[in-house]
Amino acid sequence: MSKTSDLQLSKSDLSGYLDMDLLRFTTAGSVDDGKSTLIGRLLYDSKSIFEDQYEAIKATSEKRGEEYVNLALLTDGLRAEREQGITIDVAYRYFATPKRKFIIADTPGHIQYTRNMVTGASTANAAIILIDARKGVIEQTMRHTYIASLLRIPHVIVCVNKMDLVDFKEEVFEAIKKDYEAFASKLDITDVHFLPISALKGDNVVDQSKNMPWYKGSTLMYLLENLHIANDQNHSDARFPVQYVIRPMSNEYHDYRGYAGRVAGGILKKGDAITVLPSGFTSKIKTIELAGKELDEAFAPMSVTITLEDEIDISRGDMIVKTDDQPESTQDVEVMVCWLNEKKLQVNGKYALKHSTKDVRCVVKDVQYKVNINTLEQIEDDKAVGLNDIARLTLRTTAPIVIDKYKQNRTTGSLILVDEATNVTVGAGMIV
């Protein structure tokens, strides 16, 4: 690379807060289990609620004649939501501690639950699942857990809330934990944590509870700050979906062809032998760079630009992978789909399909079964797939797509289906 530009100016020695990393989590709960209170407390105790925000929701609460300052108003942003007192859509909330920045995908507990939770879960490192200590594991708990496992959220945090209403009894917590484990063992969840909390009173949220001396584990905040997330990305199988080809068309960079994209898995290094899929052309990585700055290596989820030793035909939708570790290139795809639209899935219907940076079309060849997400049973006699249904489908695409299994890679293993008449996203697919 030649000259330096102002894009390379970067202060390398900046104090403390620039060492923070980023954790995305989703919150799942049913009606009245204290989800809003918990989020409110995390925001409030990390000083992420500003005075004017607090004053505004306090005024609204008073106007409505509510007894407490209703922290749910913080997350209910749309007029219809505030009027009806319900949350319609996923809302994103932010807070930070000196260790970490957090993004909460707050998913509503009422209508269109599955669709919203799937959306929030798709990018999450962790899921907080709330259980009311008085009610224990209920159908909704199982549903939330199933979605967390289906979407392969790496860490699940089960908060047994309202411990104050069961006299902070250890037996209650242990019984719920046992019930939950019995159910969750049937699912593919790797990292589960259990915490007894009271979101309202603050026990074990940010501060260790004085009411539950029998609990020796960490507080929720400590856990969120210390979850090990570096391995949430796949760092073993190198995948680089080409997003955009950079051709400066200037005298200085006359022959420059840079392949811009975001690493979807593995670690790419200068000199690596690569293969371009689906064409099969091979070459070596000449440089990895961003904004004129050369990098020794790149890993997920870094956005970089790659140049190759050889001039070969590569365009958006192709995937650069290491020659010794190649994914499958295929037109026949098996997916677990979550249906997101009121209009039912059409068997033998055609849909636009987006996978990594590739756009193709597909036909739904078969619905193999639907899943009863409360019992996990497979339903084979009713194959009508409607809003919020989860089903296993067989798809045939118009052109090959380069895929991994979703459980190996959440980026190269996921796809969406788009209705070609309305252009609306109707299905979320996880490749099996």
Place this chain on the structure above:
Amino acid sequence: MKNYNLTHLKELESESIYVIRELAAQFEKPALLFSGGKDSIVCFHLARKAFAPAKIPFPLVHVDTGHNFEETIIFRDELAKKYGVQLIVGSVQQSIDEGKVVEEKGYNASRNALQTVTLLDTIEKYKFDALIGGARRDEEKARAKERFFSHRDEFGQWDPKNQRPELWNLFNGKKHIGEHFRVFPISNWTEMDVWQYILQEQIDIPSIYFTHERECFVRDGVIYAHSNVIPLKPTEKVEKMQVRFRTIGDISCTGAVLSEANTLEEIVEEVASTRVTERGSRIDDKRSEAAMEDRKKQGYF
């Protein structure tokens, strides 16, 4: 063992660059809405990083209310010149002169709402099919529900109750003719992230973000810059104050804060200790509880 984990700023930068490249790949005629404020400056910086060593493959669009701070306009023009990018200016004054919009009257008159018409006219004139905006989800409650790729119908309207689900990093920019998208690359950034990033990357920003002495007056607890744009009430007194701006909008609806912060480090410190949201001094949001949502539905940025 090496730690393959990014800092929060690196991860946010990476996500934003990915979004900007998706926009360039999925749309035929995109543009970047540039107000001269810090968020759009960060978007511009990210766009330059995304396409280097090539130039950014789209123009900047500024909707000029005619009530901007002079410093912002100078900054805007110098930036476009320095980096050789095309700058398209849509003029609210022209929309007024052509009779498309009517100027508000009274002490609290603002051209903020009028911008929507000028913006939509500019989109139509240049046939833009996607516009990058520097809006962030932490700014305002209606914006908390925004998508990265946000659909607008043929009237430029946003339908918040019928948004397309947005999963993983798969952005659906498919649309019918006449419709367009607003694309928000820094959706997941907070005010603090933006300032930390400006500091880390040493990005130039207009001088009015730093402390300076200015003739101001106070109305309803908000400090306004004294100018010919806002008529003074008989009881209001102009005095010199040491202020800076946390956000830059129209003169008529942007409040200043008392501040001594003279460097980026000091601004970061100040933001870290502040107890009021940055839009707390934006009068345009205070017209009603759902002021932002209502404007956005009509096509406001």
